[in-house]
Amino acid sequence: MTAATLRSLTAKDLAQMARERGVAGWHSMRKEELIRALIRKARRQASADAKGESLEKRSASRQAAGGVAGGGKGLRHSTSPQVRQQIRQLHNKLAMVRNLASTTADASVKQDRLVVMVRDPYWLHAYWELAPRSVERAQAAMGQRWHGAQPVLRLFRLQPDAASLLERDIPIHGGVRNWYVDVQDPPADFRLEIGYLADDGSFYCLARSNEVSTPPAGTSDAVDDNWTAVAENADRIFAMSGGYSAQGASKELQELLEERLRRPLGSPMKTRYGAGVAARESEQLEFAVDAEVIIYGATSRDAHVTLQGEPVQLRQDGTFAVRLSLPDRRQVIPIVASSFDGVEQRTTILAVERNTKVLEPVVRDVAEVHD
Template identity: 25%
Template sequence: MTNADPDRDRPLPDPETLADADRAAADALASGPRATELILMPVDPHRLHATWHVHPDDLAEARRRLGDDGPLVLRLYDATPALPAGSDRAPPFDVAVSGLENRWYVDVWQPGRSYVAELGLRAPRGGLVRLAASRRVDLPSAAPEAAEDRTFPEPTPPRGGMAPATPQPAPEAPAGPEAAPADAVPAGTGGDGTAAPPDEAPAGVGPPTPQEPAHAGAEPPCAETGPPLSETPPEPPADRSGFPRVDDQVLQDFAARAREAESRFLGGSAAGGEPAGEAGLFPPGATGAPLPEDGGPMPLESVMSLSSFGLAGENVDLEVNAEVVIHGRARPGSRLTLFGQQVPLRPDGSFEVRRALPQGALVLPLLLNQGNG
């Protein structure tokens, strides 16, 4: 590159034409169908982030299959490829969630674990009508691990010792994080060639592979995964439709143990002791809420009732402060107000407002003006 390079002095576009293009671009960003999907991402050693979008047609199909209106849950599986010596795989657990399009943070106790998740409607006996499945996410370790013997295969040097001049052929789908180049040690195998747990979405669920993401296709993404949970490490799928399969009894046993573990944690006895379970098992507000008769994880309704504050006046034994998060999406360019104040819209039209949650009923005066009055 030199001053003589023809790319150096490219003229700028006509501002009005560019503005016209950007108006069309903003419309494009705000429109278009999107497929059902679930994505997990690591935040830190103790926290992962889930984001999902559920197409309304998929939800309707899931409800039809369930024959009921079960709660929407994230079901998380410990999919750690190589567990530390002497440690057990964390049991699967559910997190009650809400919203066709939402984001959720899940806190876990044990750093350095790997997870896969399903999003679905939970059946009364614990089964799951799956809407989407994630790929595997690996949480970072929080401290040096005990010494261990590890061997790494010798890497193949880059061709010619330097980068290829032309693009390398892309790996065949699925091209997930584990689809590392052929001359690299695949992520998640620890470099020792051991098989990774399932981290692929079943066929028809979400668009985890480079395939057309439009919501179209013969197979609806809903799939009953019951009996859905397993206490044993999930087996690698034999094919792309495979996903951990477990039975309802395991889920019920697990829920009972989790209930016990959680009560120990919240009572303080677990502090400094053995982590008895995953901190993100249920929202803390679920403590003491009645359990469903079938022993399954807490329903969402039991969480909401404890959103309050100031339970004990000046002699505070417990004070709970809560916020309500109002989030959604409107057409970009609209004017949205809440309590008379304008709510800023992001470029995609999404918005999020946090307000303290008062006691008693809460009315949200949310007004949308689309510019035509």
């Protein structure tokens, strides 16, 4: 039993070991105090065992020489099979917590991958698939540092100059294949790495993720934390994760979503050919676009507000929201708030312009696309 081995255990496991070994005052000790107490207990026990073995040898020698009638009873080793079994169980539990590899029976991981999806401005969803041989390579490469290593997700914030700034290390554990990561200050660009962080600060990387961009705050609703919600919002998640951008999404992200949803994702030219297309080839594509503008704000609860001369009804907290049509022209919209006694008046003018252009339709030949 070494200090490094004990530090790899949780405080709860250390407290259980201290209680079973009769360490006085274990219930009020912190983790480092438990480690020191267990090491002292083990040293005293080893010293006692050495003395017991010496007594047993002297007793056996006297019995063999006939010097002691009736024989003396030797001291037995104090570590019972039950304690040894508990220690083995703790080691097995530690190994399972540290193992990030896919262990399910149907998991046939061909290549390691870490995929990140944007769920909303403040949350990322990380999903990984790692082969057992990759974890074995990490263990071999880290050597003695492996015993104190902890599995982590590394969160990097991408800078405008393409540099990656390490934001923080997120401790994770085995037995799962996804993790939710909270982020701040949207919009921002992020990337993740998964691997093992040693006590000396060195990091062994198993896989790197795609780069994603969170949207501005308030531009998207929260998404439930399950694959059903991903299926319902797949196109939006795919788009926020870079799927429809000029750079495009990573190959791993597109493969993962297509495997889970069992349908292709991407631009319409890549996904439109399927069942039922032939029957609709002769139909004309209907396409209509319109726009509205929502003006909202807040004032005193007893104030009087007008928009373009029309009174606006306030909510109980003084907030208001008005939806207006947005015709194809420039509009100047004055919003005026007056105090309840008419002494003070404030005016805000919004200038809004809509300029709609309808381009000529483009009709592609199916044969040319297949070629």
